[in-house]
Amino acid sequence: xxxxxxxxxxxxxxxxxxxxxxxxxxxxxxxxxxxxxxxxxxxxxxxxxxxxxxxxxxxxxxxxxxxxxxxxxxxxxxxxxxxxxxxxxxxxxxxxxxxxxxxxxxxxxxxxxxxxxxxxxxxxxxxxxxxxxxxxxxxxxxxxxxxxxxxxxxxxxxxxxxxxxxxxxxxxxxxxxxxxxxxxxxxxxxxxxxxxxxxxxxxxxxxxxxxxxxxxxxxxxxxxxxxxxxxxxxxxxxxxxxxxxxxxxxxxxxxxxxxxxxxxxxxxxxxxxxxxxxxxxxxxxxxxxxxxxxxxxxxxxxxxxxxxxxxxxxxxxxxxxxxxxxxxxxxxxxxxxxxxxxxxxxxxxxxxxxxxxxxxxxxxxxxxxxxxxxxxxxxxxxxxxxxxxxxxxxxxxxxxxxxxxxxxxxxxxxxxxxxxxxxxxxxxxxxxxxxxxxxxxxxxxxxxxxxxxxxxxxxxxxxxxxxxxxxxxxxxxxxxxxxxxxxxxxxxxxxxxxxxxxxxxxxxxxxxxxxxxxxxxxxxxxxxxxxxxxxxxxxxxxxxxxxxxxxxxxxxxxxxxxxxxxxxxxxxxxxxxxxxxxxxxxxxxxxxxxxxxxxxxxxxxxxxxxxxxxxxxxxxxxxxxxxxxxxxxxxxxxxxxxxxxxxxxxxxxxxxxxxxxxxxxxxxxxxxxxxxxxxxxxxxxxxxxxxxxxxxxxxxxxxxxxxxxxxxxxxxxxx
Ligand SMILES: Nc1ncnc2c1ncn2[C@@H]1O[C@H](COP(=O)(O)OP(=O)(O)OP(=O)(O)O)[C@@H](O)[C@H]1O
Numbered sequence: 263x264x265x266x267x268x269x270x271x272x273x274x275x276x277x278x279x280x281x282x283x284x285x286x287x288x289x290x291x292x293x294x295x296x297x298x299x300x301x302x303x304x305x306x307x308x309x310x311x312x313x314x315x316x317x318x319x320x321x322x323x324x325x326x327x328x329x330x331x332x333x334x335x336x337x338x339x340x341x342x343x344x345x346x347x348x349x350x351x352x353x354x355x356x357x358x359x360x361x362x363x364x365x366x367x368x369x370x371x372x373x374x375x376x377x378x379x380x381x382x383x384x385x386x387x388x389x390x391x392x393x394x395x396x397x398x399x400x401x402x403x404x405x406x407x408x409x410x411x412x413x414x415x416x417x418x419x420x421x422x423x424x425x426x427x428x429x430x431x432x433x434x435x436x437x438x439x440x441x442x443x444x445x446x447x448x449x450x451x452x453x454x455x456x457x458x459x460x461x462x463x464x465x466x467x468x469x470x471x472x473x474x475x476x477x478x479x480x481x482x483x484x485x486x487x488x489x490x491x492x493x494x495x496x497x498x499x500x501x502x503x504x505x506x507x508x509x510x511x512x513x514x515x516x517x518x519x520x521x522x523x524x525x526x527x528x529x530x531x532x533x534x535x536x537x538x539x540x541x542x543x544x545x546x547x548x549x550x551x552x553x554x555x556x557x558x559x560x561x562x563x564x565x566x567x568x569x570x571x572x573x574x575x576x577x578x579x580x581x582x583x584x585x586x587x588x589x590x591x592x593x594x595x596x597x598x599x600x601x602x603x604x605x606x607x608x609x610x611x612x613x614x615x616x617x618x619x620x621x622x623x624x625x626x627x628x629x630x631x632x633x634x635x636x637x638x639x640x641x642x643x644x645x646x647x648x649x650x651x652x653x654x655x656x657x658x659x660x661x662x663x664x665x666x667x668x669x670x671x672x673x674x675x676x677x678x679x680x681x682x683x684x685x686x687x688x689x690x691x692x693x694x695x696x697x698x699x700x701x702x703x704x705x706x707x708x709x710x711x712x713x714x715x716x717x718x719x720x721x722x723x724x725x726x727x728x729x730x731x732x733x734x735x736x737x738x739x740x741x742x743x744x745x746x747x748x749x750x751x752x753x754x755x756x757x758x759x760x761x762x763x764x765x766x767x768x769x770x771x772x773x774x775x776x777x778x779x780x781x782x783x784x785x786x787x788x789x790x791x792x793x794x795x796x797x798x799x800x801x802x803x804x805x806x807x808x809x810x811x812x813x814x815x816x817x818x819x820x821x822x823x824x825x826x827x828x829x830x831x832x833x834x835x836x837x838x839x840x841x842x843x844x845x846x847x848x849x850x851x852x853x854x855x856x857x858x859x860x861x862x863x864x865x866x867x868x869x870x871x872x873x874x875x876x877x878x879x880x881x882x883x884x885x886x887x888x889x890x891x892x893x894x895x896x897x898x899x900x901x902x903x904x905x906x907x908x909x910x911x912x913x914x915x916x917x918x919x920x921x922x923x924x925x926x927x928x929x930x931x932x933x934x935x936x937x938x939x940x941x942x943x944x945x946x947x948x949x950x951x952x953x954x955x956x957x958x959x960x961x962x963x964x965x966x967x968x969x970x971x972x973x974x975x976x977x978x979x980x981x
Contacts, residue, residue: 710724
């Protein structure tokens with residue numbers, strides 16, 4: 263190893279993601295300024311660096327020093343201090359102001375910034391606003407430095423350290439040092455093993471209570487995220503935690519008792535909950551029951567009108583409802599909380615429209631909402647009434663463990679009726695926040711199809727509420743004639759009843775392909791050749807969605823995306839491309855937003871096309887839903903994925919003109935009836951299944967996706 267000491271002159275390039283840096287150093291004993299490269303996430307211009315590493319000969323850039331490890335010392339001497347302050351470290355400080363600051367405080371400049379930053383007032387020409395901004399930036403800089411140093415000591419990669427910093431801000435070092443296990447629970451991409459690794463490096467004992475309790479909490483949050491359970495039975499929880507911690511059963515049982523005592527976990531009967539899910543479940547049950555009991559303006563308004571009169575009004579407004587639909591309308595007028603269920607084409611939306619018309623006539627207010635942006639847009643289109651996501655309706659902001667709900671028990675929604683569509687997608691936490699924000703006089707109508715896949719988050723709210731038998735429910739099961747003409751809809755209902763679909767007639771096709779590679783090739787062929795030839799009205803980039811059960815394998819989301827990208831949007835000198843967070847993106851690519859981002863105003867599931875990739879500015883702009891442009895910074899783009907193919911789960915609540923579904927046995931464990939049913943009911947005009955017919959049979963034979971452990975239906979009625 264060679265050693266080198268010098269003063270940092272300039273930073274030529276730095277990756278915010280990885281900390282990889284190219285910089286210029288005025289090194290002692292070297293005649294000219296040299297180039298250094300390596301992971302130097304926190305070094306600043308003007309700093310004194312001590313480096314270890316080796317000299318290498320770069321093909322195009324020539325001789326440079328590759329840094330293996332380094333230490334920094336703060337700049338000393340007027341010139342270095344000025345360069346340091348003017349390096350872009352502090353907002354609004356260029357060479358002139360930097361010189362003034364350095365002249366005012368001399369060698370003590372950095373100490374003043376550390377301990378008495380208010381003394382900046384002594385510097386001529388610095389306003390209060392500028393001083394406040396400098397103080398914030400300086401503290402943040404120090405916090406990042408402290409965290410990166412700590413990170414080096416405990417074996418954290420720069421990428422992870424920066425992610426932790428983005429999450430916790432200035433408290434990051436403190437949290438890593440004193441409660442490293444929090445990282446596993448609160449930061450996406452950091453699992454228990456990483457947190458455990460840090461804790462071990464900090465010398466936390468393997469059988470320390472904090473480790474055991476973290477392991478128990480981690481197990482619960484993992485089963486919530488992967489299997490949708492709100493809780494686990496004690497024995498199950500201990501057994502699963504044991505395999506993670508590799509500690510004796512008794513020790514874990516003991517700490518489980520301690521954790522429930524101190525309410526880090528909640529024991530209810532035999533079920534153990536994370537407190538957040540326990541509260542969501544109990545309060546949801548409680549609030550729904552309270553809501554059911556309190557009188558309302560709607561009830562009052564329609565009290566004097568007989569059922570027959572109301573039906574006549576609807577008839578006059580040209581609604582010819584079936585008996586069941588009429589029952590549903592009356593139920594909503596008479597009961598505070600109603601479930602309206604049914605498969606595709608059974609008249610749910612028509613029923614909602616009839617209710618809206620009645621309420622509007624007499625000046626009562628309705629709010630419509632759905633769990634995803636696309637579902638909300640469709641609801642608005644089909645009802646001709648404004649609709650928004652539930653998050654937006656509840657004026658949600660924040661994120662990253664810092665949630666704020668503008669509408670809550672203290673600031674409730676102003677409405678006589680709130681209608682939620684796609685209720686099957688409601689998880690326990692969102693349902694809780696929504697119901698909490700309803701004024702006691704509001705009616706709630708939950709519309710949904712319980713045979714769809716359950717929510718991505720934990721809980722099975724719609725199924726649990728149905729199972730409780732305590733909420734007025736109207737189930738629509740007649741497929742109306744117009745809808746029955748569609749083979750997609752009749753097949754959806756057939757599949758739901760355990761029958762095989764009829765294929766190759768109308769709008770529902772089957773292309774047998776025996777193995778995953780052939781199936782993948784078939785899908786490419788469909789998008790590039792067959793569909794454009796036979797159905798030229800569909801634009802392959804905009805109208806066709808491939809829905810796969812899995813991410814892995816030759817017919818999984820990842821592989822299909824790379825093949826479809828190559829076929830539909832191949833490399834082209836006029837189209838910029840870039841690899842961001844491990845994925846190659848190209849201008850023109852079809853992409854999907856994968857989580858809600860309130861700053862950029864894009865929701866999970868929104869689809870768009872990449873407009874421009876700007877390598878200089880490190881930004882990507884995406885044109886969403888043919889309506890609006892969103893510009894992402896590079897480091898935000900990990901929220902976006904290619905979307906030629908997406909998972910069925912991601913497609914919940916969305917519809918597409920054409921849906922193509924590979925069906926193969928290699929992912930048998932993932933196949934089930936709700937998955938296939940959900941996939942094909944996403945299509946408006948055309949469904950194409952391709953693969954192995956036995957996989958279709960197998961899927962239909964698996965009646966349910968995994969059962970979820972929840973306590974909502976039992977809890978209902980206990981209050
Ligand atoms: N009472 C009725 N008489 C005749 N046709 C009806 C009736 N109710 C609904 N329809 C028609 O049936 C079709 C499906 O109705 P609607 O869109 O309300 O169902 P849905 O359950 O909301 O379907 P999806 O879940 O697929 O959106 C529509 O074409 C609608 O006009």
